Amino acid sequence: MRALLIALLGLPLTTLAAEADKVAEPMSTAGVTGQIGQLLLGLLLVVGLIFLLAWLLRRVQQIAPRGNQAIRIVASQALGPRDRLVLVEVGGEQILLGVSAGRINTLHVLAEPVSMAAGETAPPEFAQRLMELLGRDQKGRS
Template identity: 35%
Template sequence: MAVSVAGSGYAGDAGAAKQSANIISYADALQWLLALVVVLGLFGSLIWLLRKSGGLSLAGKGQLSVISGLSVGVREKLVLVKVGEKQLLLGVTPGRIDKLLELEGDARLFQNQENPQVNGLFAQKLQQVLQGKSDV
């Protein structure tokens, strides 16, 4: 009889240890949840930074780039875009984008400059091109 009591006591301790090993406490669940929130927050902030900085462009360097832009209204813009060896003057509105002018060869703007002065020079050359006095 003593053997059965000792054996039953031993079996009860093993069962209690096995049962407590399978139970996840609230502290563990809270710690995992907090770690998940931190990781997702870091991931979201990294995505936001990449979107704001314009990083991770998949296009080849120099094949497509915005050279300059000029606001002509509250929601309207003129944008000069370089596509390969051509330049396109685009009219951009909230509802559509229209190609206004295509410049090739010697008619291209900002040929010898890497960083054009947008405000004065772009506006002057744009006026010349639109008025037909293109001596660029």
């Protein structure tokens, strides 16, 4: 069988014996440490690549033009952890939708569209009230 392997591989017997001795030797601690270092470096490289691709995907989605969409969300208000009110504009008509886990219901079709400046969002009432309270508190301390 050995003669068959030597004939097939065309390698001298001494070369095969030397290779067999290398395989039989136990790995030194330096070799194991180097392999663990390579493994960790490769793992960090793959994780870093995943984060880089996620960041690039987010950037590309933000760059994509959104002005020519037929459906536009005008405003949204959270009612609870799973429930929201969403004001949607479709072809010049505004519709108030109730969105819950697994359901979307049309609540009202507005006769007159609510006008908001482009890019302007309605400030939340809680934030306004908090700023008023903080403003009063700071005035009282001065």
